Amino acid sequence: MEIRSTESPRHLGAARARQEAVERAEAYLRAHIKDPTRVSSLCRIVGLSERSLRDAFNSVRGMSPTRWMLNERLQNVRRALTDEDFAPITVTGVATNYGFFELGRFAATYKQAFGESPSETLRGTARRSIQHGTRTRGHSDAGIN
16 A cells, blocks of 8 residues: 655655755754854755754754754763763863853753752762762762771
8 A cells, every 4th residue: 555645756855855955954063062163154065045054954854953953962971971981070071061150140050950969960970979989070089998
């Protein structure tokens, strides 16, 4: 049995082109996640106008490319803060490593996204590390026999 789409071939081609453009943009951004990337630069890399790139992201991801970049950077910060195998880190170090330099605004955005402050995330990871007997986040051996 053949399944027929109600979409025209032209519409399907346009949807596929938008999907491919978004995937190219995301691949570039992930490869350069720690580097600030302007939307205008991303447009040149992907070969679309700002409006076309914005429309493609809204169509494919339901958000603007700027919002997608912010979410991706926040997810990377959260992964770094919850990685128990990481060397001792600070919220400031991780945030600035991912391009967040206005730390008050970063903390508020992070809390809005995850329901806890970045320092609470880091403390929770340190607490889990101690409970599991691992030594991370700069916990010393002092007093441990």
